[in-house]
Amino acid sequence: MKYYGYAGKILRINLTKxxxxxxxxxxxxxxxxxxxxxxxxxxLFDEIPPKIDPLSPENKLIxxxxxxxxxxxxxxxxxxxxxxxPQTNILGDSNAGGHFASEMKYAGYDQIxxxxxxxxxxxxxxxxxxxxxxxxxxxWGKDVYECDRIIKKDLGDKSIQTVIIGPAAENGVKFAxxxxxxxxxxxxxxxxxVMASKNLKAIAIKGSKSIEVANPKKFEKIIEEIEEEIxxxxxxxxxxxxxxxxxxxxVNAMGFLPTRHFTSTVFEFAENVSGEKxxxxxxxxxxxxxxxxxxxxxxxxxxxxKYAGLYGEGPEYEPLSxxxxxxxxxxxxxxxxxxxxxxxxxxxxxxxxxxxxWAMECYExxxxxxxxxxxxxxxWGNEEAILKLIEKISKREGFGDILADGVKKAAEKLxxxxxxxxxxxxxxxxxxxxxxxxxxxxxxxxxxxxxxxLRSEPFMELSDDPKKGEKLFxxxxxxxxxxxxxxxxxxxxxxxxxxxxxxxxxCKNVAENMEILPFDKAAEVIEAATGxxxxxxxVRKIGERIINIERAFLIREGIRKEHDTLPxxxxxxxxxxxxxxxxxxELEKMLNEYYEEREWSKKxxxxxxxxxxxxxxxxxxxQFEKIGIEME
Amino acid sequence: xxxxxxxxxKCAGCKYCELSCSFYHEGKFNPKLSRIRIxxxxxxxxxxxxxxxxxxYCPCINICPTNAFYRNExxxxxxxxxxxxxxxxxxxxxxxxxxxxxIEKNIPIVCNLCNGDPQCVKKCPTKAIVFLEPNEFAKKKNxxxxxxxxxxxxxxxxxxxxxx
Numbered sequence: 001m002k003y004y005g006y007a008g009k010i011l012r013i014n015l016t017k018x019x020x021x022x023x024x025x026x027x028x029x030x031x032x033x034x035x036x037x038x039x040x041x042x043x044l045f046d047e048i049p050p051k052i053d054p055l056s057p058e059n060k061l062i063x064x065x066x067x068x069x070x071x072x073x074x075x076x077x078x079x080x081x082x083x084x085x086p087q088t089n090i091l092g093d094s095n096a097g098g099h100f101a102s103e104m105k106y107a108g109y110d111q112i113x114x115x116x117x118x119x120x121x122x123x124x125x126x127x128x129x130x131x132x133x134x135x136x137x138x139x140w141g142k143d144v145y146e147c148d149r150i151i152k153k154d155l156g157d158k159s160i161q162t163v164i165i166g167p168a169a170e171n172g173v174k175f176a177x178x179x180x181x182x183x184x185x186x187x188x189x190x191x192x193x194v195m196a197s198k199n200l201k202a203i204a205i206k207g208s209k210s211i212e213v214a215n216p217k218k219f220e221k222i223i224e225e226i227e228e229e230i231x232x233x234x235x236x237x238x239x240x241x242x243x244x245x246x247x248x249x250x251v252n253a254m255g256f257l258p259t260r261h262f263t264s265t266v267f268e269f270a271e272n273v274s275g276e277k278x279x280x281x282x283x284x285x286x287x288x289x290x291x292x293x294x295x296x297x298x299x300x301x302x303x304x305x306k307y308a309g310l311y312g313e314g315p316e317y318e319p320l321s322x323x324x325x326x327x328x329x330x331x332x333x334x335x336x337x338x339x340x341x342x343x344x345x346x347x348x349x350x351x352x353x354x355x356x357x358w359a360m361e362c363y364e365x366x367x368x369x370x371x372x373x374x375x376x377x378x379x380w381g382n383e384e385a386i387l388k389l390i391e392k393i394s395k396r397e398g399f400g401d402i403l404a405d406g407v408k409k410a411a412e413k414l415x416x417x418x419x420x421x422x423x424x425x426x427x428x429x430x431x432x433x434x435x436x437x438x439x440x441x442x443x444x445x446x447x448x449x450x451x452x453x454l455r456s457e458p459f460m461e462l463s464d465d466p467k468k469g470e471k472l473f474x475x476x477x478x479x480x481x482x483x484x485x486x487x488x489x490x491x492x493x494x495x496x497x498x499x500x501x502x503x504x505x506x507c508k509n510v511a512e513n514m515e516i517l518p519f520d521k522a523a524e525v526i527e528a529a530t531g532x533x534x535x536x537x538x539v540r541k542i543g544e545r546i547i548n549i550e551r552a553f554l555i556r557e558g559i560r561k562e563h564d565t566l567p568x569x570x571x572x573x574x575x576x577x578x579x580x581x582x583x584x585x586e587l588e589k590m591l592n593e594y595y596e597e598r599e600w601s602k603k604x605x606x607x608x609x610x611x612x613x614x615x616x617x618x619x620x621x622x623q624f625e626k627i628g629i630e631m632e
Numbered sequence: 633x634x635x636x637x638x639x640x641x642k643c644a645g646c647k648y649c650e651l652s653c654s655f656y657h658e659g660k661f662n663p664k665l666s667r668i669r670i671x672x673x674x675x676x677x678x679x680x681x682x683x684x685x686x687x688x689y690c691p692c693i694n695i696c697p698t699n700a701f702y703r704n705e706x707x708x709x710x711x712x713x714x715x716x717x718x719x720x721x722x723x724x725x726x727x728x729x730x731x732x733x734x735i736e737k738n739i740p741i742v743c744n745l746c747n748g749d750p751q752c753v754k755k756c757p758t759k760a761i762v763f764l765e766p767n768e769f770a771k772k773k774n775x776x777x778x779x780x781x782x783x784x785x786x787x788x789x790x791x792x793x794x795x796x
Contacts (some may be wrong), residue, residue: 295644299677
């Protein structure tokens with residue numbers, strides 16, 4: 001069978017035995033799970049037994065790309081990497097752009113499955129059908145940049161694409177990421193830690209094959225339409241100038257910018273650390289991911305001051321906002337330094353900043369004393385403390401060793417600050433206060449990898465446009481950020497959408513936030529690229545199926561309704577000041593509406609049997625019955 | 633005649649040009665079948681587009697032992713593949729490394745300006761690649777040069793030139 005859109009092959013590598021097999025992509029998988037994240041979640045559910053140790057050789061690390069990657073479809077450049085997470089002990093999954101995913105497609109693979117554990121540190125060199133297991137002793141301990149440099153020198157080719165883990169992963173930090181093109185981080189849920197546990201430092205890849213589409217004429221026409229839509233979009237220029245950092249000031253103005261570890265939602269130094277400031281004073285050129293016509297990454301340099309000579313790419317809103325407002329730091333250059341360290345050491349910026357800001361709040365409250373934290377002065381915004389803690393976490397040294405398991409476990413270990421550990425299911429909350437953007441908040445509550453916005457990204461609620469909610473969901477409040485009504489509908493709709501975007505491996509900023517790729521359009525593109533005949537409803541069904549198989553993975557690991565919650569502060573303390581003052585998170589009402597919409601039990605959070613049947617997830621029903629999980 | 637000019641500092645390295653080139657010439661997507669290539673180094677933010685710059689002295693034409701390389705009546709580069717003996721001297725000889733190897737057919741490929749309507753120019757999102765008459769290009773250079781000349785003078789008076 002000839003594949004269109006897809007590369008058509010799955011590469012399975014056993015690191016213990018150092019062998020591999022190449023098989024055809026299964027048609028079932030294409031039709032039911034589309035690609036990328038869908039492929040990974042299905043594979044994990046089928047192949048990873050419940051309750052395994054995520055750092056044991058039993059865990060599998062899986063990379064997938066989507067059917068549009070490698071084609072000219074604008075922004076189709078991403079990959080998902082998934083495994084059971086050592087940070088949360090549930091589904092681990094992260095996604096990054098750059099040029100790795102397309103190279104993987106050109107090498108001929110839609111999915112790469114890594115099994116077992118190598119005895120010695122190695123890295124993989126994949127060159128089309130040739131797979132080499134190369135010694136990585138000389139790379140062990142090296143930071144992401146150095147490692148990339150050495151690999152390219154060793155292999156004698158600078159055009160090779162890599163994914164690399166940093167020293168933090170090697171040292172067993174539970175929230176270490178995997179880095180493509182040096183700074184494109186698939187950093188959430190500790191996928192780098194899993195890679196390190198397999199003694200795998202990097203994957204280098206080079207491909208020479210072509211991707212063909214089923215209907216080139218139609219495909220070209222769709223691309224032209226999409227180009228026009230993107231270029232004419234009101235968000236085009238702000239995004240190109242500032243990337244996601246453009247939202248820092250608006251989030252502050254709307255009063256939900258987490259400041260000093262969520263004790264406030266307005267940051268007095270926001271102007272100094274804004275995307276605008278970064279663009280005007282530091283950026284020197286734009287950069288983009290593969291096949292992107294909205295290049296939103298920026299190359300910056302610090303020209304004066306203590307950090308003069310520091311240069312690099314980015315940053316995006318999350319790390320920028322995390323290392324400024326969240327830790328109470330009003331100095332942009334310090335944030336750039338912190339983000340540079342996090343990238344090179346290979347850490348997740350969001351989690352790292354949460355750990356530091358959590359410790360700072362504990363310090364302020366007097367729960368942590370100077371001698372508990374290696375003599376550091378953890379007052380808000382202290383430059384030395386922030387930078388030292390990043391280093392200590394990456395080395396698991398002193399107090400850093402306690403933080404290196406994530407904020408949930410740090411609070412448990414020390415027996416303090418459990419109520420203010422800002423996580424859901426063990427994954428730290430991002431830089432948006434759930435009380436000020438309730439759709440986002442509900443997204444954190446139910447996301448299949450723990451507190452996270454990228455599973456639903458209900459960006460449209462920030463429009464505060466009731467007409468939109470009325471039109472899409474019949475509930476005007478759904479798209480008003482401080483209202484709780486209609487959020488169940490909004491979030492489940494956006495979750496299905498994000499699952500499709502992640503499975504096509506296109507950029508969420510463009511496809512979902514800018515609303516370039518709604519379900520109907522996605523169906524058209526999929527048909528032109530792959531030849532699979534689908535309509536908009538079918539596509540949404542695939543999204544729903546992905547959400548449900550991920551939920552099933554969580555259920556199997558013991559997650560139930562009681563885990564779908566937020567830290568107490570958001571449920572009990574209203575926002576203290578700013579324009580969102582007085583707002584609180586109405587968990588129960590929103591969650592019930594969400595379960596209703598999803599057709600999951602309001603008592604347990606387990607999907608109804610009928611729902612699973614409707615989505616052709618019979619194997620989930622079988623599994624549940626086998627291990628005694630009761631479905632209603 | 634019109635030529636392609638490159639402003640490498642504007643290039644974002646997205647390879648949209650490579651994709652549109654391979655799709656136009658080969659009907660499929662593969663940067664390694666493209667007549668234009670972006671050379672990148674992520675650490676330094678380098679994204680440099682390289683393609684045939686239609687030199688006035690063309691080593692590829694001169695060195696080809698079978699005269700497979702030539703300029704057609706419109707002045708565009710062409711390769712007569714039937715004459716090609718795959719010695720790859722053209723690839724070696726190009727000053728810019730702008731003659732590439734077609735990895736499937738093992739023949740040299742070079743930009744032929746898509747017969748006067750270059751796809752890469754049409755598709756480049758940052759306008760790093762432009763298609764200009766020589767006098768238009770010279771004018772652009774003159775303005776750039778004028779700014780450099782004026783820079784110190786304006787700085788002295790506290791006027792900062794804003795970048796375009």
